[in-house]
Amino acid sequence: MMQDPDQSATSLVRGACPHDCPDTCALLTTVHNGVAIKVQGNPAHAHTDGVLCTKVSRYTERSYHPDRILQPLKRTGPKGSGQFAAVSWDEALTDIAARLQAIAARNPEAIVPYSYAGTMGLVQGESIAARFFHRLGASLLDRTICASAGGEGLVQTLGGKVGMKVEFFAESKLILIWGSNSIGSNLHFWRYVQQAKRDGARLVCIDPRKTETAEKCHEHIALRPGTDAALAFALMHELVQHDWLDHAYLAEHTLGWPALRERALEWPPERAAEVCGVTVEQIRALAQDYGQCFMNGQPAAIRLNYGMQRTRGGGNATRAVVSLPALIGAWRHRAGGVLMSSSGQFPLQRAALQRPDLLAGRQPRTVNMSTIGDALLDPVEPKIEALVVYNSNPVAVAPESGKVVQGFAREDLFTVVLEHFQTDTADYADYILPATTQLEHWDVHSSYGHTDALLNRPAIAPLGESKPNTQIFRELAVRMGFTEDCFNDSDESLCRAAYGDQVDFGALDEHGFATIPLPDAPFAAGQFPTPSGKCEFWSERLAAQGLDGLPDYLPNYEGAGISSDYPLAMISPPARNFLNSSFVNVTSLRAIEGEPVLEIHASDAQARGITTGAVVRVFNQRGTYRCKAKVSPRARAGVVNGMGIWWRKLGLDGSNVNQLTSQRLTDLGRAPTFYDCWVDVALDTPVQHATSGVA
Ligand SMILES: Nc1nc2c(c(=O)[nH]1)N[C@H]1C(S)=C(S)[C@@H](COP(=O)(O)OP(=O)(O)OC[C@H]3O[C@@H](n4cnc5c(=O)[nH]c(N)nc54)[C@H](O)[C@@H]3O)O[C@H]1N2
Numbered sequence: 001m002m003q004d005p006d007q008s009a010t011s012l013v014r015g016a017c018p019h020d021c022p023d024t025c026a027l028l029t030t031v032h033n034g035v036a037i038k039v040q041g042n043p044a045h046a047h048t049d050g051v052l053c054t055k056v057s058r059y060t061e062r063s064y065h066p067d068r069i070l071q072p073l074k075r076t077g078p079k080g081s082g083q084f085a086a087v088s089w090d091e092a093l094t095d096i097a098a099r100l101q102a103i104a105a106r107n108p109e110a111i112v113p114y115s116y117a118g119t120m121g122l123v124q125g126e127s128i129a130a131r132f133f134h135r136l137g138a139s140l141l142d143r144t145i146c147a148s149a150g151g152e153g154l155v156q157t158l159g160g161k162v163g164m165k166v167e168f169f170a171e172s173k174l175i176l177i178w179g180s181n182s183i184g185s186n187l188h189f190w191r192y193v194q195q196a197k198r199d200g201a202r203l204v205c206i207d208p209r210k211t212e213t214a215e216k217c218h219e220h221i222a223l224r225p226g227t228d229a230a231l232a233f234a235l236m237h238e239l240v241q242h243d244w245l246d247h248a249y250l251a252e253h254t255l256g257w258p259a260l261r262e263r264a265l266e267w268p269p270e271r272a273a274e275v276c277g278v279t280v281e282q283i284r285a286l287a288q289d290y291g292q293c294f295m296n297g298q299p300a301a302i303r304l305n306y307g308m309q310r311t312r313g314g315g316n317a318t319r320a321v322v323s324l325p326a327l328i329g330a331w332r333h334r335a336g337g338v339l340m341s342s343s344g345q346f347p348l349q350r351a352a353l354q355r356p357d358l359l360a361g362r363q364p365r366t367v368n369m370s371t372i373g374d375a376l377l378d379p380v381e382p383k384i385e386a387l388v389v390y391n392s393n394p395v396a397v398a399p400e401s402g403k404v405v406q407g408f409a410r411e412d413l414f415t416v417v418l419e420h421f422q423t424d425t426a427d428y429a430d431y432i433l434p435a436t437t438q439l440e441h442w443d444v445h446s447s448y449g450h451t452d453a454l455l456n457r458p459a460i461a462p463l464g465e466s467k468p469n470t471q472i473f474r475e476l477a478v479r480m481g482f483t484e485d486c487f488n489d490s491d492e493s494l495c496r497a498a499y500g501d502q503v504d505f506g507a508l509d510e511h512g513f514a515t516i517p518l519p520d521a522p523f524a525a526g527q528f529p530t531p532s533g534k535c536e537f538w539s540e541r542l543a544a545q546g547l548d549g550l551p552d553y554l555p556n557y558e559g560a561g562i563s564s565d566y567p568l569a570m571i572s573p574p575a576r577n578f579l580n581s582s583f584v585n586v587t588s589l590r591a592i593e594g595e596p597v598l599e600i601h602a603s604d605a606q607a608r609g610i611t612t613g614a615v616v617r618v619f620n621q622r623g624t625y626r627c628k629a630k631v632s633p634r635a636r637a638g639v640v641n642g643m644g645i646w647w648r649k650l651g652l653d654g655s656n657v658n659q660l661t662s663q664r665l666t667d668l669g670r671a672p673t674f675y676d677c678w679v680d681v682a683l684d685t686p687v688q689h690a691t692s693g694v695a
C-alpha cells in the first residue's frame with residue numbers, strides 16, 4: 001500500500017511555548033508520521049537560542065501522557081470524588097448549554113468564567129471565550145492572581161508595563177536581581193546575565209531564599225519577605241546623602257522628587273536594616289555599587305520580578321524599586337533602568353479579539369479570581385451558580401484552599417472545566433471537556449520578558465476527541481443560540497487579528513517570530529507613558545483615589561513584629577521543574593522534585609526537633625499542611641519556604657501550601673498575598689526508629 005506522503009514525511013513545525021513564563025520561547029517540533037517526537041528551542045530566535053528549560057523539553061511527554069483527557073466526561077460520583085463517565089460531545093454541550101441558559105434566564109451574572117495562564121496564547125486564552133461570556137452577560141473576572149500588584153505599581157510610576165529590553169542586560173555593569181529566581185523561572189534572561197558577568201558585571205540577588213540564582217551572584221541580600229520598600233528607601237537615602245544623583249534627569253524627567261527625597265531621608269540604613277533583617281553594611285555597599293555606576297557613567301540595571309509583590313505592600317514596593325533608576329539617570333543607557341514586565345509594549349488588538357461590544361451596554365459585576373473561595377461561599381446576590389474554568393487550576397493555585405475547596409464542593413454549583421488532565425479542579429467538575437495542547441492548535445503570543453511576537457502552528461492533529469478552547473466555545477455558542485458572525489472566525493484568522501496590521505503576519509508566519517520595533521533606550525529623554533510624561537514618584541492618579549501619592553513601606557499583614565501564635569514567615573515560590581501546578585503530573589519531572597518540601601533553617605529546625613526527611617505539620621489559623629522537612633541553608637532564619645505548587649492529590653495528605661495562604665489582598669492591584677503568611681511547624685509524628693538486627 002502506498003503511504004500518504006504527508007503522513008510519512010518528517011517535518012519541523014515552528015511554534016511557541018505557551019507557558020506562563022517571561023521567556024516565551026520559539027519552538028521547533030519534529031513530527032514523524034503525524035506524531036510529535038521532539039520539541040526543541042528554535043535556534044533562529046535570539047532569545048531562545050535553541051535552548052529550552054527541562055520542563056518544556058518534555059512537552060511531548062506531557063502531550064502524549066497516558067492520563068490526557070481525550071473524551072468529554074460527566075460526573076458520576078459526589079463532587080470531588082473524581083468519578084466520571086465518558087459522554088459524547090453532543091450530550092455534554094447540549095446539557096451544558098441548557099444549564100447555562102436556565103441560569104442566564106434568571107441572571108447571567110450568576111455565571112462566572114475562571115481562567116488564567118495555562119496557555120498564554122492570545123487565541124486559546126481570551127478570544128472566542130471572551131466573546132462568549134460577553135455575549136452571555138456573565139460576570140467579568142478580575143485577573144489578579146499573578147501580577148496585578150506590581151503591574152499597578154509599574155503603571156503608576158513608569159506609565160505602563162514597560163522597561164528595558166532584556167537583551168541589553170548583557171551590557172550592564174551592575175545587575176540587581178530583585179525578587180526573582182532567574183535560573184528557575186527566567187532561564188533565558190540568566191543567559192544575558194552570564195554574558196554581563198563575563199564582561200565584569202557585578203551581580204546582586206535580593207531574595208529571602210538562597211536560590212540557585214542567589215548562589216551564583218556576587219552578593220545575596222536575604223531580606224525578610226515584604227520589606228523591599230524599606231530597602232529601596234534606604235538605597236535612596238544613601239544616594240541622597242552622598243549626592244550620587246543625576247540632578248538633570250531628576251529635574252527634567254521626574255515628578256515629585258522633593259517629596260520622595262523627604263520620605264527617603266526617613267530611612268537611614270540602620271532603620272532599614274532592622275526592618276529587613278540584613279546588615280547596615282550590606283545596604284551601604286549596595287547603595288555604593290549603585291551610586292558608583294552613576295559616578296563612573298556605567299549602566300546599572302534591575303531585573304525586578306514577581307516574588308516581591310506577593311505581600312501586603314507589594315504595589316508600593318514595586319513603585320519604590322522602579323523609582324530607583326531615575327535617581328541615577330540609569331535610563332540614559334540602553335543597558336540601564338529596570339525590567340519587570342514588557343507586556344505593555346505589544347500593539348495588541350484586544351478589543352478585536354475579545355469583542356467587549358457584545359456586552360451591548362451591560363456592565364456585569366467583576367469577580368476577583370484571587371478571592372474565589374470567599375466569592376463561592378458568599379451569600380450576597382447574585383450567588384455564583386455556575387463556573388466555567390479553562391486554562392487554570394484554581395483548587396490548587398488560589399489562596400486559602402480550605403475555602404476554595406468548600407466552594408467548589410457546593411452541590412448547587414454547576415462547574416465545567418476545560419482541561420488536559422484531571423486536575424484538583426477537574427475533580428470538582430460536573431463536566432470535564434478535553435482541550436488540545438499547544439502541539440495541536442493555532443495560537444499567537446506576546447511576552448512579558450522580551451519584545452518579540454510569536455506564532456504557533458499546530459504540529460499534529462488533536463489527540464482523541466480533544467478540541468481547542470476556541471472550538472469548544474464556538475460549539476457552545478451555537479447551542480446557546482448565539483448567531484453573531486464573530487463566533488465563526490477561524491483560529492488562523494484570530495491569530496491574524498491579534499496584531500491587526502501592527503505586525504507583518506507574513507514575516508511572523510515565515511520565521512515563527514517577529515520583533516516589535518521599539519527604541520533601545522526608551523526613557524533616555526523621559527517620555528514615560530504617564531499622564532505627565534515623567535517618571536511619577538508622585539502619582540496624582542493615586543492621590544485622587546485617596547491613596548498616598550508617594551510610595552511607602554507597608555509592613556506585612558502577618559508577621560512584621562506582630563505577636564502571634566505563628567512565629568515563622570512562609571513564602572511559597574515555585575519549584576523549578578513545575579510551572580505553577582502544570583507538569584506536577586509529568587512523571588519524569590515529579591521524580592526530580594521528589595516530594596512536597598518545606599525548607600527550614602537549621603536554627604528553626606533544631607528548636608522544633610526537626611530533621612531532614614521528617615514529616616512536618618505546617619499550620620496556622622487557616623489550616624494544616626503536611627510535607628517533608630528539608631533543613632537547608634536555602635531558608636533564612638525565621639522564614640520557611642514551602643515549595644509550590646503541588647497538586648493537592650499528589651501531596652502527602654491531599655493538600656498543598658495554599659491550605660495556609662490567605663485571601664487578603666495587596667495595597668494596589670487587588671492581588672493575592674501568597675508570601676505574606678505566618679505559620680508554625682511541628683514534627684508530625686514521633687520519629688520512628690527502625691528496628692534493626694544489630695544492637
Ligand atoms: N520553573 C518555573 N518557572 C516559572 C514559574 C514556575 O512555577 N516554575 N512560574 C511562572 C510565573 S506564573 C511567574 S509569575 C513567574 C514569576 O517569576 P519570578 O517572580 O521571577 O518568580 P520566582 O522565580 O518565583 O521568583 C520569586 C523569588 O522571590 C522570592 N521572594 C519571595 N518573597 C519575597 C520578598 O518579599 N522580597 C523579595 N525580594 N523576594 C521574595 C522567592 O524566594 C523567589 O526566589 O515565573 C514564571 N516561571
Ligand SMILES: Nc1nc2c(c(=O)[nH]1)N[C@H]1C(S)=C(S)[C@@H](COP(=O)(O)OP(=O)(O)OC[C@H]3O[C@@H](n4cnc5c(=O)[nH]c(N)nc54)[C@H](O)[C@@H]3O)O[C@H]1N2
Nearest residue numbers: 116117118119146391392393397418419435572580581582
Ligand atoms: N502559594 C502560591 N500560590 C500561587 C503562586 C505562588 O507562587 N505560591 N503563584 C501564583 C501565580 S504567579 C500564578 S500565575 C497562578 C497560576 O495559576 P494557573 O494559571 O491556574 O496555572 P497552572 O496551575 O499552571 O494551571 C493551568 C492549567 O491550565 C491547563 N491548560 C494549559 N493549556 C491549556 C489549554 O490550551 N486549554 C485548557 N483548557 N487548559 C489548558 C493546564 O493543564 C493547567 O492545569 O498561581 C498562583 N498561585
Ligand SMILES: [Mo]
Nearest residue numbers: 020145146147
Ligand atoms: Mo504568575
